[in-house]
Amino acid sequence: MSGNSEAVGLPLDALETPALCLDIDAYRRNVARMADYIVRQHGLGWRPHMKGQKAPELAKEAIAAGARGVTCATVYEAEVMVRAGVAGVLVANQIAGERKLARLARLQCTTPVMAATDSLDHARALDAAAQAGGVTIPVLIEVDIGMQRCGIAPGGTVAALAREIAGLRGLCFLGVMGWEGHTLAYGGDAKREQIAGAIGKLTASAEACRAAGIPVEIVSASGSGTFRLSAPLPGLTEVQAGGGVFSDLSYAKWGLDHEFALTVVTRVVSRPSPTRIIVDGGFKTMSVQHGQPRPLGLGAIKSLVLSAEHGNVELEQPNSAHRVGDLITFIPGYTDSTVCLHDELCVLRNGLLEAVWAIPGRTGRR
Ligand SMILES: Cc1ncc(COP(=O)(O)O)c(C=O)c1O
Incomplete structure (x- = not known):
């Protein structure tokens, strides 16, 4: 488990990442x-x-x-x-x-x-x-x-x-x-x-x-x-x-107009070039079943490649705005296959961590 339960009451930026977050x-x-x-x-x-x-x-x-x-x-x-x-x-x-x-x-x-x-x-x-x-x-x-x-x-x-x-x-x-x-x-x-x-x-x-x-x-x-x-x-x-209570890019594609309540919050760990951002979330954090996740606030991107623990974003335009340590939030491609990659759900209200809920139904036990 992460130390996020110790961050209750603190702002989003205090979270250990990658973190599965719910806007309650x-x-x-x-x-x-x-x-x-x-x-x-x-x-x-x-x-x-x-x-x-x-x-x-x-x-x-x-x-x-x-x-x-x-x-x-x-x-x-x-x-x-x-x-x-x-x-x-x-x-x-x-x-x-x-x-x-x-x-x-x-x-x-x-x-x-x-x-x-x-x-x-x-x-x-x-x-x-x-x-x-x-x-x-x-x-x-x-x-x-x-x-x-x-x-x-x-x-x-x-x-x-x-x-x-x-x-x-x-x-x-x-x-x-x-x-x-x-x-x-x-x-x-x-x-x-x-x-x-x-x-x-x-x-x-x-x-x-x-x-x-x-x-x-x-x-x-x-x-x-x-x-x-x-x-x-x-x-x-x-x-x-x-x-649909979470919604995601797949549900949106299937015609549901709900708010994106569930996100994966990652952190920039490396900026190898002005067009490349590496975050601390890969395919063990975000599923690609039914489609890739979408990063928010980066403008147009050329590609997103997920390896196990790295998300490799190639931007269309060079930018220096996103520095090592900054947060990058993703909307999951499919929440169903993303939640089961996490042990806990960080419950947020108005940008503050309100609670951390365990996800006990997710384990390999059937
Ligand atoms: C038996 C059953 N009912 C309903 C659903 C729809 O679930 P959801 O609303 O979470 O997409 C599924 C999806 O796989 C299902 O297997």
């Missing part, structure tokens, strides 16, 4: 906009995905703003949330392997944690873990609504699996989920149509269950790059959009 006021405005749109304007539940946020403080912020719980990607993330007292957790991935299933079952002793399943084989493994742990695991069936990742085919096949699950003593069928991630590749009317088509497959699957006499309480989908178009569609009960 901008973040809260993003959270409020999401809660307002999803919960108040569209009457849906909000269960923000924490895969890119990790810190339980952020889950609590969203819940205080109106979220009904959180979505997680791994058992470890769910454990972190439950340990922090967060309820309403959905693990939106298929968990496999006896020991990890046992951990998922154990969580149910503290609070119900929903799990995703997409096959009878997998449902039986979940059921076995639940029965061995003496608990019931609430489940959603994941439906492939076009992304071609996990998920069962939509429609009658979902109802057939739901019926099988109803016969498993350790499971409790609550509904269906899907993720229309493939629609991020589209823009304009094509995106709107793709999202409507994908969500239609999910809601038709829910209807197929209901027509077969199986109650469906939850119809869960959507992310930060799609929820503005999916929330007005009929049939969803909740939205999983998460990373």
